[in-house]
Amino acid sequence: MGTALIYDEEMTKYKLLWVDPACKIEVPERLSVSYEALVRTGLSDRCVAVPPREASDAEILLVHSEEYLEGVKKTPHMTLEDLKEFTLQYGDVYFHPNIYHCAKLAAGSALQLVDSVMTGTVRNGMALVRPPGHHSMRSAASGFCVFNNVAIAARYAKQKHGAKRVLIVDWDIHHGQGVQYCFEDDPSVLYFSWHRYEHQKFWPNLRESDYDSVGKGSGAGFNINVPWNKVGMENSDYLSAFCHVLLPVAYEFCPDLVLVCAGFDSAIGDPEGEMCATPDIFAHLTHLLMNLAGGKLCAVLEGGYNLTSLAQSVCQTVQTLLGDPLPRLANLGSPCESALESLQCVRSVLRRYWPILKHAADPPTTDVGSRRIKLAKAEGEKAETAEEERSREEKVWPEPAERLRPPVCSASALPDDAACPDGLKRLTSSKDLGPLLGRRIKTEVAGDADGVATFLRLYTLIEKMRTNEIGNGVALVPDVAAAVKCVVQDLGSDLVNRVLVVCVGKEELNYATADGKMLVVQISGEDKEEQKGKYYIPMCLKKGCGDTVGFIQAVLGLLLPLGYEYDPGLVLLSRMPGSGVGDCMWQQLIGLLKGFAKGHTLVLMQTNDEACMGPTASVLLGHPAPPLQELLTPLPDDGDALERMRERLQADWKMLQTAVSSGN
Numbered sequence: 001m002g003t004a005l006i007y008d009e010e011m012t013k014y015k016l017l018w019v020d021p022a023c024k025i026e027v028p029e030r031l032s033v034s035y036e037a038l039v040r041t042g043l044s045d046r047c048v049a050v051p052p053r054e055a056s057d058a059e060i061l062l063v064h065s066e067e068y069l070e071g072v073k074k075t076p077h078m079t080l081e082d083l084k085e086f087t088l089q090y091g092d093v094y095f096h097p098n099i100y101h102c103a104k105l106a107a108g109s110a111l112q113l114v115d116s117v118m119t120g121t122v123r124n125g126m127a128l129v130r131p132p133g134h135h136s137m138r139s140a141a142s143g144f145c146v147f148n149n150v151a152i153a154a155r156y157a158k159q160k161h162g163a164k165r166v167l168i169v170d171w172d173i174h175h176g177q178g179v180q181y182c183f184e185d186d187p188s189v190l191y192f193s194w195h196r197y198e199h200q201k202f203w204p205n206l207r208e209s210d211y212d213s214v215g216k217g218s219g220a221g222f223n224i225n226v227p228w229n230k231v232g233m234e235n236s237d238y239l240s241a242f243c244h245v246l247l248p249v250a251y252e253f254c255p256d257l258v259l260v261c262a263g264f265d266s267a268i269g270d271p272e273g274e275m276c277a278t279p280d281i282f283a284h285l286t287h288l289l290m291n292l293a294g295g296k297l298c299a300v301l302e303g304g305y306n307l308t309s310l311a312q313s314v315c316q317t318v319q320t321l322l323g324d325p326l327p328r329l330a331n332l333g334s335p336c337e338s339a340l341e342s343l344q345c346v347r348s349v350l351r352r353y354w355p356i357l358k359h360a361a362d363p364p365t366t367d368v369g370s371r372r373i374k375l376a377k378a379e380g381e382k383a384e385t386a387e388e389e390r391s392r393e394e395k396v397w398p399e400p401a402e403r404l405r406p407p408v409c410s411a412s413a414l415p416d417d418a419a420c421p422d423g424l425k426r427l428t429s430s431k432d433l434g435p436l437l438g439r440r441i442k443t444e445v446a447g448d449a450d451g452v453a454t455f456l457r458l459y460t461l462i463e464k465m466r467t468n469e470i471g472n473g474v475a476l477v478p479d480v481a482a483a484v485k486c487v488v489q490d491l492g493s494d495l496v497n498r499v500l501v502v503c504v505g506k507e508e509l510n511y512a513t514a515d516g517k518m519l520v521v522q523i524s525g526e527d528k529e530e531q532k533g534k535y536y537i538p539m540c541l542k543k544g545c546g547d548t549v550g551f552i553q554a555v556l557g558l559l560l561p562l563g564y565e566y567d568p569g570l571v572l573l574s575r576m577p578g579s580g581v582g583d584c585m586w587q588q589l590i591g592l593l594k595g596f597a598k599g600h601t602l603v604l605m606q607t608n609d610e611a612c613m614g615p616t617a618s619v620l621l622g623h624p625a626p627p628l629q630e631l632l633t634p635l636p637d638d639g640d641a642l643e644r645m646r647e648r649l650q651a652d653w654k655m656l657q658t659a660v661s662s663g664n
């Protein structure tokens with residue numbers, strides 16, 4: 001199934017008609033440069049073009065009041081003076097004779113996207129729209145927004161398509177207060193937003209944008225605010241918020257549909273956000289959400305005011321929706337203290353609603369609330385002088401790396417008598433081995449003919465990943481442990497300088513280089529003695545790998561952050577016989593690990609495990625991993641053990657931090 005793209009140049013045909021410093025950044029070019037970038041890169045041709053439509057009155061009234069709609073309906077016939085007058089009643093927004101038409105198209109585009117995804121016409125999609133939507137409220141326009149496109153889409157998905165649970169992820173750098181108000185007492189819609197806050201000093205300066213607004217009544221726990229109290233947040237801060245706040249809750253929520261308020265003013269270079277996350281981060285944020293809801297994801301454009309980073313970020317997002325390999329995130333930093341303080345605060349208020357977070361730390365001792373500064377409106381919104389604007393230095397960042405789809409998506413290395421699942425390309429071992437390797441086969445590896453054959457097959461797979469001839473692969477081997485050892489000791493380090501080895505199930509893996517050439521993470525039911533140094537990390541689940549909640553907790557809270565920090569060139573995923581891991585969980589694991597090493601994942605399974613070849617091949621080929629069923633409450637001691645492990649490891653692995661360092 002494909003990726004829908006919704007765009008119409010009609011939505012560029014309105015603009016600011018008077019002087020208003022707060023609104024001048026919202027220009028028609030935002031939309032045209034985004035679309036032109038998709039055309040120039042060939043991405044638009046790979047999408048399914050879906051036309052926008054006007055949202056009907058009834059659809060708009062799913063969220064807005066009649067009096068508001070009636071008011072907006074009058075704007076096309078207003079004089080310039082009337083438009084200015086009408087605008088004065090709202091904050092940081094402007095009207096134009098054609099904006100009502102465009103606002104109906106923007107909302108209608110979101111609905112078209114929901115229809116396409118929920119009916120299975122496409123797998124996912126993106127709507128390039130303006131005016132944006134997430135600030136607009138039931139009876140008010142705000143922050144360049146007229147109708148709340150995504151809020152209307154969420155209500156529509158429930159009403160027309162019977163969606164039970166809708167996740168809204170708002171990665172725009174502003175708080176979508178309109179969305180929060182709309183669903184704050186509604187447990188069927190989980191709203192997650194991060195936003196520049198600076199202790200309430202940043203627009204829209206709302207007390208209820210802080211982390212302690214968790215929703216009301218039966219909606220308590222279903223509203224998540226991550227305030228950024230400093231500018232300059234980076235990729236590591238964003239990934240930490242996903243791994244340690246959003247994803248655990250999202251997996252427990254188990255949505256039928258994911259809607260993204262895709263604002264790109266959270267990218268580097270944006271005058272509003274003043275953050276430092278690079279455009280390729282959106283490739284990963286999109287990827288991490290695509291494993292939810294069976295891949296049903298609708299991204300709707302919100303903000304984004306630096307035309308360069310906006311266009312790059314849009315392309316990164318669409319390219320991931322299309323299933324292209326992800327870029328490696330170069331030199332990821334570690335989350336900053338301010339970000340850790342925010343994560344700690346929000347986790348401490350959410351843990352009472354979400355068992356998967358029940359072991360989260362207490363709130364920080366420093367009373368964050370006392371630093372909330374409520375400035376008088378006038379003072380808070382002092383217009384930026386031209387001087388201040390010039391003084392803010394121009395940010396520069398590297399053009400995102402090319403993300404080349406390999407000629408062969410997935411290959412298989414199988415014993416001759418094993419059947420090859422359709423879609424996989426059967427690999428024959430390459431004959432031309434380098435002399436070095438040839439000699440080594442003679443001596444070390446050549447136990448038996450089988451061993452040599454296995455060795456050759458694995459070597460070929462890895463070699464072809466290294467040259468990006470194939471994306472990922474699966475090998476059926478007589479003995480998984482031996483094969484892991486062979487790759488790790490003989491192949492991995494020669495061909496790739498960092499191999500992330502993920503072993504599911506018990507097995508004595510008695511090797512781990514201290515030089516960091518490999519990071520071995522083992523998830524099993526075995527209670528291992530303390531881990532052996534920084535690069536061998538045993539995660540044990542009391543109830544074994546069949547315990548999906550414990551497993552997903554270990555994957556999201558430990559394995560993913562470790563993987564991002566380690567940044568491997570190859571991922572070796574081995575399923576030990578009798579591991580007991582469920583197929584759904586196994587597929588989710590493969591889906592998530594594809595985010596590393598440009599998708600170069602080598603899966604090792606034992607020949608008698610052939611039953612799970614189908615599910616494995618399906619995810620390797622890019623089909624969405626089926627959603628995990630509702631997660632049962634995690635075993636108390638597993639959560640505890642994982643939390644203790646995280647605390648122990650975070651000295652070595654900064655991405656595991658979820659709270660301010662105990663020092664302060």
Ligand SMILES: CC(O)(O)NCCCCN
Binds near residue numbers: 145172265
């Ligand atoms: C869509 C949006 O969140 O980017 N709008 C930002 C409005 C800022 C007003 N000061």
Ligand SMILES: [Zn+2]
Binds near residue numbers: 173263303
């Ligand atoms: Zn924004």
